[in-house]
Amino acid sequence: MADLEVHAEAPTGVAVESGPAVELDALRRNYGERAALAGVSLTLAGGRTLVVFGPNGAGKTTLLRVLATLLRPHAGRVRVLGEELPRDAWRTRGRIALLGHEPLLYRELSARENLRYHAQLHGVTPERVEERLRAVAMIERADEPVRTLSRGMVQRVAVARATLHDPELLLLDEPYANLDPAAIELVEPLIGVDSGRTRVLTSHDPLRGLAEADVVLGLRGGRVALLGGADSIDPDDVAGLYR
């Protein structure tokens, strides 16, 4: 396997008045004895997209969960939307959204009931729930239990849930999995590049990922194997992560 050159330059981005959206400095997170993340450092400007590549078990989901304040860093420094984690994590909740492998929906409740529940947790109006259901074209199936919906429909409802409270930062774990092209077109305005939000997403698709990325991070064994602006990363470098 060819050694991958670590791109250590600071990524470029639009200067945002409130500072970088994500700042990591030697982030470490363990699971028992094993380092799921070690020495991860990067900066992501507001409104930009960071795409994270890496084989299974590389630490991609762990990184998203740390940024989402669901996991505490064990070492290093993490700042999200200007707030230090975990000390000021409460300030970021309500401003970030996580769209992971689990849709975070109760299977016995309908899409509408699930979204209303999340709306109540985030102080969002019921009208917004209806607007989101229309945006993901789930109004007609909104009152059926989630367990009766197809995986693609569940993912659409999950996108509605994640964007219900108009988050500033989107943390997306393979967001287009289970979505057909028509559904991808539906959710693009909500979670895609054109949403205007800061995004951190994981991907196994080098071409699509590089097309969306402003900054690219490649992880292997929890460590940074690739880091740089998307313009400077070759698809072969990304493919090399998986060999």
Add this chain to the structure above:
Amino acid sequence: MSPTAHAPVGEHGLQEPHARTGPTSHVPVGTAKVVRALVRKELLVELRTLESVPGMALFAVTTFVVFHFALNQNTVSGQEAAGILWVTLLFAAMLGVNRLFVADADQGGFDGFLLAPVDRTALLFAKALALLCYLLVLELVAVPAFGLLLLGPPLGQALPGLLAPLALGDLGVAAIGTLVAALAVRTRARDLLGPLLALPLLVPIVIGCARASAPLLASAHPGGPALRWIATLALYDLVFGLIAYAVFDFLLED
């Protein structure tokens, strides 16, 4: 409002989460509203799945039937009756305690809640309230069944006095059960760990409730509830309620 602006201090001394302007502009969500939303969700899920309450009620009634035949006596009274009633209610309650957080653990409910800008102790209050509701329904079935199947003295005359030990027992089970269930649910051996942790903590409640109820269930010269034991139960509930409130946040951290 800029992301770094100082947020006002809300109830419980917590600073209020960030408030934004725009189509989803909203004031920070108060704890009472969050508790209401959580309880509503809990009860809705239970109504749809019937995973806890029917099992609890069926267990209790079945246990009374078994006692009815196994004791080989037509009726029980006094301390014996109180012991049978409270041990049965305890083990029936454990079925509900074991299931309390399972849906959240299995369907991502924990993450959904932890991502929200809310006071995390709202989950403790909501789960305890939900468990209280389940216990209430259990007792609406189990206590009359007990009166019918086992109790010698008429239940009607004992019932007003039983309300205090029932209420205090339920509060204690709700507080301790919620705490232990939250602790156990994230482990692999949650079905084993829950009862292992909960039962030693709940035994004093069973003892207190049984001792408080025994005079009410006596066949000859039934009396009022033993006030010393009522006071002990109330104190025990208070202590464990405070412990649950103090440590619950830490149980949710990872």
